[in-house]
Amino acid sequence: MENSSASPIPRFLPSYLVVGTLFVVLLRYLIARYSYDDIREKTERDHRPPLLPHAIPLLGHILFDFLRDPLQFALTSPIFWQRQPVRLKALFQEVCIIQGAQNIVALFKQRGLSTRFIHHIFLSNVFLLPNEAAEICRRDDSGEYFKPRAGSTVHHHNRIDFHSRVIQNRLLLGPGQSALFGRLSSNMTKRLSCLPINTDWTEISDLMDVFKSDLTAATIDALAGPALVQRHPSFARDIWLIDSNITGFILKKPRFMNFQAHEARDRAFQAVLDWRSWASSNFTPEAVDEEGNDPFWGSSFFRERDKMFSNMDGFNAAAKASEDLSFIWSSNTNGIIASFWITVEVFRDSELLHAVREEVSSCIRDGEVRPPSFDIYKLMHQPLLQAVFAETLRLHVHGFLVRHPHEDRVLNRWTIPGGDWCIASSTPAAMDPEFWCTGESASHGVNEFWPARFLRWDSVTNKLTFSLAGTEGSWVPFGGGSHVCPGRFFAKRQNILTLALMVTLYDCELLADQESLDVPPGTYPLGSVSPRGKVPVKMRRRIVV
Numbered sequence: 001m002e003n004s005s006a007s008p009i010p011r012f013l014p015s016y017l018v019v020g021t022l023f024v025v026l027l028r029y030l031i032a033r034y035s036y037d038d039i040r041e042k043t044e045r046d047h048r049p050p051l052l053p054h055a056i057p058l059l060g061h062i063l064f065d066f067l068r069d070p071l072q073f074a075l076t077s078p079i080f081w082q083r084q085p086v087r088l089k090a091l092f093q094e095v096c097i098i099q100g101a102q103n104i105v106a107l108f109k110q111r112g113l114s115t116r117f118i119h120h121i122f123l124s125n126v127f128l129l130p131n132e133a134a135e136i137c138r139r140d141d142s143g144e145y146f147k148p149r150a151g152s153t154v155h156h157h158n159r160i161d162f163h164s165r166v167i168q169n170r171l172l173l174g175p176g177q178s179a180l181f182g183r184l185s186s187n188m189t190k191r192l193s194c195l196p197i198n199t200d201w202t203e204i205s206d207l208m209d210v211f212k213s214d215l216t217a218a219t220i221d222a223l224a225g226p227a228l229v230q231r232h233p234s235f236a237r238d239i240w241l242i243d244s245n246i247t248g249f250i251l252k253k254p255r256f257m258n259f260q261a262h263e264a265r266d267r268a269f270q271a272v273l274d275w276r277s278w279a280s281s282n283f284t285p286e287a288v289d290e291e292g293n294d295p296f297w298g299s300s301f302f303r304e305r306d307k308m309f310s311n312m313d314g315f316n317a318a319a320k321a322s323e324d325l326s327f328i329w330s331s332n333t334n335g336i337i338a339s340f341w342i343t344v345e346v347f348r349d350s351e352l353l354h355a356v357r358e359e360v361s362s363c364i365r366d367g368e369v370r371p372p373s374f375d376i377y378k379l380m381h382q383p384l385l386q387a388v389f390a391e392t393l394r395l396h397v398h399g400f401l402v403r404h405p406h407e408d409r410v411l412n413r414w415t416i417p418g419g420d421w422c423i424a425s426s427t428p429a430a431m432d433p434e435f436w437c438t439g440e441s442a443s444h445g446v447n448e449f450w451p452a453r454f455l456r457w458d459s460v461t462n463k464l465t466f467s468l469a470g471t472e473g474s475w476v477p478f479g480g481g482s483h484v485c486p487g488r489f490f491a492k493r494q495n496i497l498t499l500a501l502m503v504t505l506y507d508c509e510l511l512a513d514q515e516s517l518d519v520p521p522g523t524y525p526l527g528s529v530s531p532r533g534k535v536p537v538k539m540r541r542r543i544v545v
């Protein structure tokens with residue numbers, strides 16, 4: 001019989017190894033915990049944010065809860081509720097969580113922090129950017145300003161970040177804005193006043209359908225002209241099928257696991273490819289109107305982008321279609337879902353609805369009620385309407401604002417190491433009761449829709465005024481700094497005009513239960529968050545005199 005005591009490995013060794021490893025892990029954790037508390041208490045400048053203690057040496061923090069439900073994690077994890085920056089180690093990479101309103105403001109003030117990698121992920125994984133063009137984007141380290149970043153060797157014509165922002169800003173913030181906004185207003189008025197609803201109550205199985213079809217088509221027509229949707233009637237629907245599967249695309253879920261979404265993306269991609277080819281072959285310089293737009297490309301924006309991409313290396317027809325599809329998706333997703341919420345929030349509170357209708361009707365031009373024509377400037381400056389818009393975004397927009405500094409950056413008293421990813425979440429900022437539930441809003445919980453958080457009584461004019469003063473770093477639905485959303489004015493107009501049209505033209509009663517309106521579990525927050533379920537309503541046309 002074999003004697004077990006003859007084994008070369010002593011019997012007690014495995015237990016020693018286990019105990020020893022546990023001891024080292026615990027010791028590391030305690031040291032990290034100690035240095036975290038120590039650094040937290042120091043107030044001098046030039047300190048790296050404390051590294052959150054982690055037990056597993058190489059792997060660092062494995063945030064299973066984050067991966068399972070990122071929005072819930074941002075709402076509840078102490079990591080996001082520190083009011084000061086902290087560092088995490090995830091595999092070999094350090095990540096800085098920037099938090100505390102002043103630190104978020106300081107992050108926005110930094111110049112030249114790249115966000116291009118986010119666009120890359122979306123373009124390559126979701127919108128099928130071909131490899132050659134993706135490589136040009138990946139290599140562009142020249143930054144978004146006219147003067148390229150020191151040390152960058154990228155050719156001027158390949159500076160995609162810079163060139164695309166110039167053209168984008170011209171459309172959304174510069175001379176293209178007034179014609180774009182005019183087209184948006186008239187398309188929205190036409191589409192929303194013709195919903196198949198008469199003066200009897202009509203049940204609609206999901207109010208969101210109105211937004212995903214009619215309002216989406218109005219928005220696409222305003223940007224790209226009517227030909228895209230006319231030639232491809234399923235385009236608006238396909239955009240939303242892509243949207244509801246966006247994380248699957250980002251994570252590269254294979255086609256057999258995501259068949260319907262892949263089919264929708266193929267169709268949407270082919271639609272843009274076809275529309276671009278049609279616009280390019282039919283365009284003539286004589287078709288350009290006095291504002292620089294033409295009926296083929298819909299606006300000078302897509303025409304100028306076409307020229308810009310043609311000057312770049314590696315951009316064939318497929319690459320151009322991928323970029324345009326990505327832009328069309330991003331100009332619809334957040335704004336349309338927010339427009340849905342602003343409408344729901346007002347229709348479900350009869351007192352608020354009454355007050356909103358009063359403001360809206362004061363902006364209808366005399367005698368122009370069928371369909372209503374608004375004094376848009378006046379409409380956009382109504383205090384309650386602006387407060388309702390701001391509160392809608394506070395409650396329903398959740399996202400991570402990501403930046404990648406190449407070199408060390410100083411944010412107030414913290415030094416952020418170059419090369420670390422910086423992540424700020426709009427969620428704790430928007431949901432902090434210590435900020436939002438004070439003064440006259442003290443009795444209104446942070447989850448309550450309470451637009452008065454943004455209203456002040458002006459004792460000089462004796463009028464209510466809307467104000468965002470003091471909310472810097474706390475109200476950040478559009479991000480901030482040089483990467484702040486360029487579509488914010490477009491979104492404001494789209495939201496407030498939607499609300500004005502809906503409350504003027506229709507009565508609407510919500511039939512949905514609270515659960516359908518809740519945030520869906522497992523939400524990856526990428527901006528405006530859709531409701532969990534369908535939102536049935538009954539609607540009827542109002543008799544507008």
Ligand code: HEM
Nearest residue numbers: 331334335338397477478479480483484485486487490491
């Ligand atoms: C309620 C509606 C919207 C919300 C909540 C929203 C939110 C955002 C946020 C958070 C960012 C990133 C900002 C940052 O990193 O600091 C962003 C970027 C962007 N948004 Fe919006 N957005 C909205 C509507 C729109 C619309 C309507 C358009 C176009 C018509 C648009 C076009 C863009 C573009 C092109 C960028 C990239 C800017 C850059 O990287 O420089 N957005 N948006």
